[in-house]
Amino acid sequence: MNIATDTRQRLINSASDLLYARSYGHVGVKEICDAAGVQKGSFYHFFPSKQDLALSVLDEHYVALKENIFTRAFRPEYPPLERISKLVENIYAFQKRVKEQTGKALGCPYGNIASELGSVDEPIRQHTVTLFKRIEAEIHACLEEAVSKGDIPPLDTAASARAMFAYIEGMLLMAKARNDPEVIRELGSAILGIRVG
Numbered sequence: 001m002n003i004a005t006d007t008r009q010r011l012i013n014s015a016s017d018l019l020y021a022r023s024y025g026h027v028g029v030k031e032i033c034d035a036a037g038v039q040k041g042s043f044y045h046f047f048p049s050k051q052d053l054a055l056s057v058l059d060e061h062y063v064a065l066k067e068n069i070f071t072r073a074f075r076p077e078y079p080p081l082e083r084i085s086k087l088v089e090n091i092y093a094f095q096k097r098v099k100e101q102t103g104k105a106l107g108c109p110y111g112n113i114a115s116e117l118g119s120v121d122e123p124i125r126q127h128t129v130t131l132f133k134r135i136e137a138e139i140h141a142c143l144e145e146a147v148s149k150g151d152i153p154p155l156d157t158a159a160s161a162r163a164m165f166a167y168i169e170g171m172l173l174m175a176k177a178r179n180d181p182e183v184i185r186e187l188g189s190a191i192l193g194i195r196v197g
Helices: 003-021 028-036 038-046 050-073 080-104 109-117 122-148 157-178 182-193
Strands: none
Touching: 003 028, 003 038, 003 050, 003 109, 028 038, 028 050, 038 109, 050 080, 050 109, 050 122, 080 122, 080 157, 080 182, 109 122, 122 157, 157 182
């Protein structure tokens, strides 16, 4: 990795940790630079604004979550409904690990920033919606396959996928509010009962 790539990555990593643990509004550029060991001028060389860095952080979170949560859940050898259950199990395991490391249940990085900035920052709102849709699409594909195999009766798979994802986001919010990832484990099994249409 060259120096420029390393510097940019350190800024993303530092911002990722700080924004997830706290919030966009409570973390400044100087604090991100200090945590990354980078001069402020270098920050603006790579990112025209804090917003641009936040968009890169959201993409970085998606790569990490896809590797650690989604890909492990949506394995083709699992039956389609089991993939959805595995998704919830993996989310619980991730949130439990975060709580053990930080002392806090931090919730969903996308949900956090969407609830903070969704009504005031259009590029970030659009970006979180795009990432939400990617996750919904995975759930939708599982439901489509479950219907085609006769595992579940016909239903509105797109709306059901959105409802299931909304339920996941709600569990993450409750876990964060209660500072207790066990909320996800306790409520997670109900997800397969969510059906629309």
